[in-house]
Amino acid sequence: MVDSTLDETVGDVAQLIQDIGYPELEVEDVTMPASDGEEDEPPLDRRVILVNVPVGPSFVVLAAEDDRYFRVQTSYALWREMADAISVDQARDLVPGELREEIPEDHPVRQTVHPDELEEEEDRLPILAAFKVLDDLDEEVRKEVTYQLSEIFTNAEVKHVVDSTADDGSVTGFTAYYRIFPYESEFGIRELNDVIERVRMAAHRGELFLRYAFNLGVDIGKTTAGDPSDPTNTDRDAHPSTLGEDVTIGGNER
Numbered sequence: 546m547v548d549s550t551l552d553e554t555v556g557d558v559a560q561l562i563q564d565i566g567y568p569e570l571e572v573e574d575v576t577m578p579a580s581d582g583e584e585d586e587p588p589l590d591r592r593v594i595l596v597n598v599p600v601g602p603s604f605v606v607l608a609a610e611d612d613r614y615f616r617v618q619t620s621y622a623l624w625r626e627m628a629d630a631i632s633v634d635q636a637r638d639l640v641p642g643e644l645r646e647e648i649p650e651d652h653p654v655r656q657t658v659h660p661d662e663l664e665e666e667e668d669r670l671p672i673l674a675a676f677k678v679l680d681d682l683d684e685e686v687r688k689e690v691t692y693q694l695s696e697i698f699t700n701a702e703v704k705h706v707v708d709s710t711a712d713d714g715s716v717t718g719f720t721a722y723y724r725i726f727p728y729e730s731e732f733g734i735r736e737l738n739d740v741i742e743r744v745r746m747a748a749h750r751g752e753l754f755l756r757y758a759f760n761l762g763v764d765i766g767k768t769t770a771g772d773p774s775d776p777t778n779t780d781r782d783a784h785p786s787t788l789g790e791d792v793t794i795g796g797n798e799r
Contacts, residue, residue, distance in 0.1 A: 549728065551592060554608070555592045555606075556572070558727050564734060565734060567741075571594075574592060575591045593607050602745045604741065604744060605619070606618075606725075614725060615724070617722060619720070619745060619748045620748075621720075621755070622718040623716060624675045624717040626755075628671040628675040630761060631671040633666070633671065636673065639674040639677050640677060645666075648663065648673070653676060653710040653711060676710060679715040687714065690755075694755075697750050701721075701747035705720065705721045705722070705747075716755070719748075719751055721747045721748045
């Protein structure tokens with residue numbers, strides 16, 4: 546793929562992804578227009594390969610015109626899973642009255658959730674409730690959750706970003722990623738497969754950890770939830786306010 550153009554290389558990588566065994570994908574042009582005051586500068590061409598995987602984490606491959614690398618990444622939104630587990634009636638019990646009417650500009654929901662998802666009350670209230678449950682976690686629990694996630698990704702040898710409600714806030718999700726270098730002559734299907742599987746498996750471990758820790762359903766037949774040390778605990782009727790209680794953190798003793 547040496548000396549190939551961006552679109553040629555993106556096309557080659559997309560074909561390799563399908564050859565590996567991920568047929569459901571599409572390529573999108575996500576080039577951003579020049580910002581105000583920079584009209585004389587041409588926009589930077591960007592492409593994204595969106596790969597839908599029926600089982601396990603889906604992923605994307607990000608590419609930009611001036612970069613010699615592409616980025617394989619996948620994300621998990623804990624806040625969304627928690628919002629899905631909370632009914633509107635339950636959310637009303639959790640969300641303060643003033644917050645139901647108007648979300649402050651500096652609320653973490655504003656920085657995390659697309660505005661379209663906050664327009665309808667039936668969508669907005671469970672999301673706000675999920676953020677409140679997460680933000681009410683004990684500080685030591687917040688630190689331990691972040692530490693355990695970092696351990697998972699470090700051991701898997703992938704880069705990661707842990708999303709949170711604030712600089713010292715609760716975890717709301719994560720992104721795991723790793724670079725590939727498709728313009729290099731030695732790049733091929735084996736390297737691409739290794740990176741994709743490394744990123745996806747690390748994300749899968751991170752997702753399972755958070756699902757267990759926060760008493761959310763696990764996607765293996767959707768039969769278990771809760772403490773990983775006690776898989777018989779599958780109470781799905783617990784009030785959502787208990788999602789953040791007694792968070793059980795697995796890991797090595799230190």
